[in-house]
Every structure is written in structure tokens, then in C-alpha cells.
Amino acid sequence: MHKEVNNISQSQQEDYQLIKNFLADDMHAFDRLVTKYKDIVFNLCFRILGDFDDADDCSQETFIKVYNNLKKFRFQSSFLTWLYRIAVNTCRNRMSSLYNRMNKTFIRIGISPDFGGDPPDIRDSSYDPGALFEKNEQIKNIHAAIELLPENLKILVILRDFEGKSYDDISTITGINLGTIKSRLARARQRLRENLRGDR
Amino acid sequence: MKCKQVKILLADYLDNQLSAKDRALVKEHCKHCSNCGEELVFLKTYKKEIASFPMVQAPADFLARLRKRIEKPAVGRTLIRVLFYPLRIKLPLEAAGVCALALIMVLIFNPFKPETFEYKSREPFSDVAQMHDKYADSRGVTEHRSGTNMPPMAAKEPRTKLKDGSIRSPEGKVAAEDADMLSGRKKAATKERDRKADDTPAQTGAITLYLARNAAPESETQSRESMADDEQAGQVASKEYDKAAQPMREEMKGRGEKAYIHGHEPAVTIIEDITYSLEGRIVRKVYDEKTKFYRLIIIELPRKNYTAFIETLAKTWTIRKQEPEKLPEKPERMRVMLNIGP
Numbered sequence: 001m002h003k004e005v006n007n008i009s010q011s012q013q014e015d016y017q018l019i020k021n022f023l024a025d026d027m028h029a030f031d032r033l034v035t036k037y038k039d040i041v042f043n044l045c046f047r048i049l050g051d052f053d054d055a056d057d058c059s060q061e062t063f064i065k066v067y068n069n070l071k072k073f074r075f076q077s078s079f080l081t082w083l084y085r086i087a088v089n090t091c092r093n094r095m096s097s098l099y100n101r102m103n104k105t106f107i108r109i110g111i112s113p114d115f116g117g118d119p120p121d122i123r124d125s126s127y128d129p130g131a132l133f134e135k136n137e138q139i140k141n142i143h144a145a146i147e148l149l150p151e152n153l154k155i156l157v158i159l160r161d162f163e164g165k166s167y168d169d170i171s172t173i174t175g176i177n178l179g180t181i182k183s184r185l186a187r188a189r190q191r192l193r194e195n196l197r198g199d200r
Numbered sequence: 201m202k203c204k205q206v207k208i209l210l211a212d213y214l215d216n217q218l219s220a221k222d223r224a225l226v227k228e229h230c231k232h233c234s235n236c237g238e239e240l241v242f243l244k245t246y247k248k249e250i251a252s253f254p255m256v257q258a259p260a261d262f263l264a265r266l267r268k269r270i271e272k273p274a275v276g277r278t279l280i281r282v283l284f285y286p287l288r289i290k291l292p293l294e295a296a297g298v299c300a301l302a303l304i305m306v307l308i309f310n311p312f313k314p315e316t317f318e319y320k321s322r323e324p325f326s327d328v329a330q331m332h333d334k335y336a337d338s339r340g341v342t343e344h345r346s347g348t349n350m351p352p353m354a355a356k357e358p359r360t361k362l363k364d365g366s367i368r369s370p371e372g373k374v375a376a377e378d379a380d381m382l383s384g385r386k387k388a389a390t391k392e393r394d395r396k397a398d399d400t401p402a403q404t405g406a407i408t409l410y411l412a413r414n415a416a417p418e419s420e421t422q423s424r425e426s427m428a429d430d431e432q433a434g435q436v437a438s439k440e441y442d443k444a445a446q447p448m449r450e451e452m453k454g455r456g457e458k459a460y461i462h463g464h465e466p467a468v469t470i471i472e473d474i475t476y477s478l479e480g481r482i483v484r485k486v487y488d489e490k491t492k493f494y495r496l497i498i499i500e501l502p503r504k505n506y507t508a509f510i511e512t513l514a515k516t517w518t519i520r521k522q523e524p525e526k527l528p529e530k531p532e533r534m535r536v537m538l539n540i541g542p
Binding site: 034 | 252263
């Protein structure tokens with residue numbers, strides 16, 4: 001545990017140094033930050049949005065925001081938490097955007113049981129996220145159940161259960177107080193259980 | 201501990217983040233509560249399966265594409281930034297839409313347009329019509345012209361102006377003021393011109409007579425006093441007048457002249473009788489609401505018959521004064537303004 005805290009602190013110090021270098025017009029420092037966190041951010045965006053292209057676009061947008069606003073970073077909190085906050089807000093904006101709502105509606109119509117058969121694949125098939133879960137049917141079901149959660153519950157579940165963030169970090173990232181986070185998480189798991197029962 | 205509380209603590213129970221006391225309480229509850237027990241089993245399975253969730257990796261060209269986007273920002277976004285974020289003032293599209301809508305509404309309806317049309321709509325006669333109405337209201341006077349075929353009693357009823365601007369006629373018919381407003385104004389203006397013409401003796405060669413009523417026959421006075429409030433008073437008085445005026449009528453018939461019998465106001469009717477008998481006509485009668493009697497009667501008759509008119513009139517009326525004392529030489533038909541005093 002003590003070693004882990006030391007690692008976090010070491011990583012944080014490294015981040016701070018890279019940011020300072022970037023602010024001193026060292027573009028390679030920014031590249032190193034991107035290389036270090038691109039998978040984490042991409043993974044978070046993919047879990048929240050459930051679509052590879054949207055995740056790609058959102059994670060790029062997140063780093064552009066970082067690039068533009070890094071001079072405002074106050075070095076008081078972890079860079080990773082700050083990065084998470086920007087990524088989550090970018091994903092929220094994407095989910096509430098008109099384009100995304102129309103896209104979702106279109107897909108839901110497509111998978112309506114009235115049409116029968118498998119839903120048509122209308123997204124870019126160059127990278128099929130469904131293939132990730134082919135090996136394990138149960139994981140696929142859980143992913144589908146999480147997709148059915150409302151946006152506010154889905155983000156909390158992903159941050160807590162998938163990313164393993166503490167309640168304090170979640171509170172900092174989402175701006176929701178601790179009590180609300182705990183009760184919403186309990187409700188989200190209850191819903192997940194109901195959704196999974198429905199699948200079975 | 202209630203199920204709701206336990207369900208909130210279950211995740212922390214699995215993460216070993218509960219105090220010993222809470223941990224024991226949750227464990228004890230889950231042993232007895234099947235629902236919470238199932239929830240705990242589900243969470244254990246869920247946590248295990250989530251741990252094996254595959255990690256998605258960003259595309260290999262992620263950094264290269266990012267650098268391109270940073271170095272060459274999208275034209276559309278830059279345009280939006282220039283248009284809607286000048287000086288860092290946030291102007292959302294919704295606000296811009298509302299402003300555009302308001303501008304369109306102003307252009308269509310133009311509420312700030314100067315009200316020139318109101319002045320245009322005013323007719324040149326409107327002021328005259330207003331003056332006419334004011335004059336009638338202030339004097340409490342109702343005018344009746346000859347040729348209207350209005351019976352004298354009905355003619356006593358004043359015109360009533362309603363709240364909605366319409367005028368109720370003596371017969372009770374309501375006429376909208378705005379209907380045929382233009383012709384109404386023209387009529388009012390014509391009336392005004394006539395009134396001016398009537399009231400200027402110099403132009404018409406008119407003579408003004410100041411009259412006072414002679415003592416009425418005894419029977420007429422009695423009937424008037426005793427039945428002043430009676431609705432039939434006029435009719436009775438008329439009968440009495442007919443009796444009183446009978447000798448004069450017979451005299452007129454004897455001369456081969458036509459005797460006229462009008463309405464219910466004996467003293468005034470006799471003036472009408474005389475006027476018509478002498479080839480004259482009634483131009484205007486002005487009824488006074490306060491005294492409940494005619495204040496002014498204007499007649500027109502041939503100048504040659506004026507002397508006969510005065511002689512006949514003197515039988516029932518006292519002529520106090522004549523203005524001017526000398527008759528004008530022109531025109532052939534003259535006007536006589538009868539100013540009736542108490």
C-alpha cells in the first residue's frame with residue numbers, strides 16, 4: 001500500500017513536471033502526457049459512449065481541451081483526476097448532443113423486436129467492439145445491461161466499478177456529493193441486476 | 201438495519217471498507233434477508249466478471265491525428281468560436297434565435313410605427329360633429345327639424361348615448377356609431393351649416409319676435425295643473441285646445457284657408473297652424489329640457505303674409521318685442537325667429 005502511494009505520488013510529480021515543461025513551450029512534454037493517458041481516456045470514453053468512433057472523437061476532444069486549458073491547471077489536485085473530469089464532461093456533452101440522441105433513437109428502432117432477427121449493423125464495422133465480448137457471454141450481458149442504464153448512473157458505475165475510483169475522486173470528477181454517489185450506485189446495481197435477470 | 205441501508209453498504213462490504221461493527225451488522229442482515237443475500241451474491245459475481253473486462257486501446261495513429269487537429273483547428277469550430285464567443289461572452293444559439301425571432305416580429309408588426317393613420321382617418325367634419333354633440337349636451341337641448349314627421353311628444357325624448365358609443369334613437373333603435381360614420385359626419389356638418397344660416401338674420405332677412413304666452417283658457421289650465429303627472433295629460437289638453445281653437449279654425453275655413461291640427465302642444469301647435477295656413481313652413485323647433493317647453497321656433501313664410509301672421513298670432517300670444525322693427529325689403533320669403541319666453 002505504501003509502495004502504491006509512493007508510485008502515485010511519483011506519477012503525479014512526473015505529470016507536474018511534464019505540464020511545466022509544456023507551459024515552457026516543450027511540445028514533446030504534451031506528447032508524453034498524451035501517450036501516457038490516451039488509453040485510459042479512450043477506454044473511459046468507450047465505456048461511457050459504447051461506440052468506438054464516438055470514443056475516439058471524444059478522447060481527441062478531451063486532449064484538445066487539455067492542450068488549450070493546461071495553463072489554468074493549478075497543481076493542487078491530481079492531473080489524472082482533472083483529465084477524468086474533462087473526459088466525463090466531454091462525454092456528457094456528446095451524449096446530450098442532438099446528433100447522439102438521433103443516432104441512438106435510430107439504433108433503438110433498428111433493434112426493436114418487431115423487426116425480428118439481428119439488429120442491422122449501421123455503424124462503422126472497421127472496429128467491432130462486440131468482438132471484445134465474444135469469448136464471454138456473461139461479460140457481454142453485463143455490458144448490455146450497463147448500456148441500458150441512464151446517463152448519470154452509468155457514469156458512476158463506470159467510474160466506481162470499472163475504473164476503481166474512490167468516492168472522493170468520483171465526487172471531484174462528477175461534482176456530486178458523497179451521499180448521493182453511494183445511494184445512486186446502490187440504485188444502479190439494483191437496476192443492473194434487474195436488467196441481467198431480464199436477459200436470462 | 202434496514203434493507204435500503206444495507207444495499208448502500210454492500211459494495212463497501214465487498215471492498216472491506218466498512219467498520220467492524222457495520223460489517224457484522226451487514227453480514228447478520230444478509231443471513232436472514234434473502235433479497236439482500238441475493239444482492240450480495242450478485243455483487244460478488246459482478247465484481248469478478250468486471251475484473252475480466254477487456255481493456256480497449258486507443259488507435260495507433262491517435263497522437264498523430266491529435267497533433268493535426270491541434271495544429272489545424274476545424275474551420276467550422278473556429279467560425280463558431282469567432283461568431284459566438286467574442287470577448288469570451290457566451291452567446292448560445294438559442295439566445296441568438298430568440299433575438300432573430302424578436303427582430304422578425306418587429307419587422308412584421310412594427311409596433312413602434314408612428315400612428316399617422318389615425319390622423320389620416322379623421323374626417324374634416326369630425327370636429328364639427330363633436331362640436332354639435334357638445335353643444336346639444338351642454339344646453340340640454342334637443343332639436344327637431346321640419347320634415348322629419350316626428351310627433352311632438354316623441355320628439356321630446358332626448359337621444360341617449362350608450363356606453364359602447366352607439367346612439368339610441370327615440371324609437372329605441374340602436375344605431376352603431378361607427379356604421380356609416382362618414383355619412384353621419386357629413387350630415388352633422390350640413391346641420392351645422394344650416395344652423396349657422398338659420399341663426400344669422402342678416403343673411404336671410406329674418407325677424408326676431410319675443411313672445412310670451414297669453415293666459416290659457418280656464419279649462420286648459422285646470423286640466424294641465426290637475427293632471428301634470430298623468431300620461432294622458434297631453435291628450436286631454438289637446439282636446440281642450442281643440443275646443444278653444446275651434447272659433448279660429450271656423451274663421452279660417454270661412455276665408456277658404458286650410459286649418460291644420462297638429463299634436464298635443466296647443467300653444468305651439470297654433471303657431472304651426474297659422475304658419476301653414478299662410479303658406480309658410482316650420483324650419484326648426486328647439487325644445488328646452490329644463491323648462492319642458494319650446495324655446496325657439498323658426499318659421500319661413502312669404503313676406504306679404506307677415507302682417508296677417510302677426511295679427512293672428514297676437515290672439516293667442518303676447519308679442520313683447522320685434523327685432524328689427526322695420527321689415528326688410530328682401531327676400532320674398534322671410535324667416536321669423538320666435539323666441540318664446542316664460
